[in-house]
Amino acid sequence: DIQMTQSPSSLSASVGDRLTITCRASQSISSHLNWYQQKPGKAPKLLIYTASSLQTGVPSRFSGSGSGTDFTLTISSLQPEDFATYFCQQSYSIPGTFGQGTRLEIK
Amino acid sequence: EVQLVESGGGLIQPGGSLRLSCAASGFTVSNNYMSWVRQAPGKGLEWVSLIYSGGSTFYAESVKGRFTISRDTSENTVDLQMNSLRVEDTAVYYCARGRPNLLVFDCWGQGVLVTVSS
Numbered sequence: 740d741i742q743m744t745q746s747p748s749s750l751s752a753s754v755g756d757r758l759t760i761t762c763r764a765s766q767s768i769s770s771h772l773n774w775y776q777q778k779p780g781k782a783p784k785l786l787i788y789t790a791s792s793l794q795t796g797v798p799s800r801f802s803g804s805g806s807g808t809d810f811t812l813t814i815s816s817l818q819p820e821d822f823a824t825y826f827c828q829q830s831y832s833i834p835g836t837f838g839q840g841t842r843l844e845i846k
Numbered sequence: 847e848v849q850l851v852e853s854g855g856g857l858i859q860p861g862g863s864l865r866l867s868c869a870a871s872g873f874t875v876s877n878n879y880m881s882w883v884r885q886a887p888g889k890g891l892e893w894v895s896l897i898y899s900g901g902s903t904f905y906a907e908s909v910k911g912r913f914t915i916s917r918d919t920s921e922n923t924v925d926l927q928m929n930s931l932r933v934e935d936t937a938v939y940y941c942a943r944g945r946p947n948l949l950v951f952d953c954w955g956q957g958v959l960v961t962v963s964s
Contacts, residue, residue: 773950775891781956783891783954788946830949833896833904834906836893837890840890
């Protein structure tokens with residue numbers, strides 16, 4: 740199975756900050772990388788698919804980039820509703836493995 | 847409105863069986879890739895099973911031979927039959943639609959808790 744590794748596992752930031760979360764695949768997955776946001780007690784929500792495509796309805800402050808094995812999720816200006824846990828996931832092959840998550844907390 | 851609603855969770859003893867159901871509205875499950883994804887308490891996400899629009903099924907190694915995914919086209923539901931349950935199967939189970947790719951989950955249910963404990 741393809742292993743997905745996110746960094747950092749957690750971070751603290753302030754409203755208005757720009758931040759980047761990194762995800763690395765154990766082998767090349769082309770652009771088959773997705774990002775999800777999950778808030779406590781809620782289902783995950785798709786933010787970005789195929790590395791850089793913004794899901795309908797997701798604010799443009801979210802962006803994704805990368806290909807091969809290294810990917811990033813960037814939030815250009817953090818808003819209060821962005822404090823959540825973020826997961827990357829590869830959709831290159833079954834099983835669609837997820838990263839361990841990055842917990843974003845308010846500083 | 848596109849929506850998924852799971853049901854059937856609960857407390858079950860190790861070795862027992864449970865059947866989860868996912869009711870879809872706003873789209874037809876038989877025309878889509880449908881998956882079950884689970885999340886153990888305080889842990890990350892784990893893909894469990896997938897059923898293709900053509901009917902083929904796939905399973906994570908951790909559940910292969912114990913879980914069976916199926917769909918009911920008349921009810922527009924996707925089910926997960928879970929047998930020989932283990933303590934480590936304890937999790938919130940989510941039903942999810944795969945679109946535009948079979949493993950890109952664009953729509954999720956609210957989740958249902960399965961607790962395996964004696």
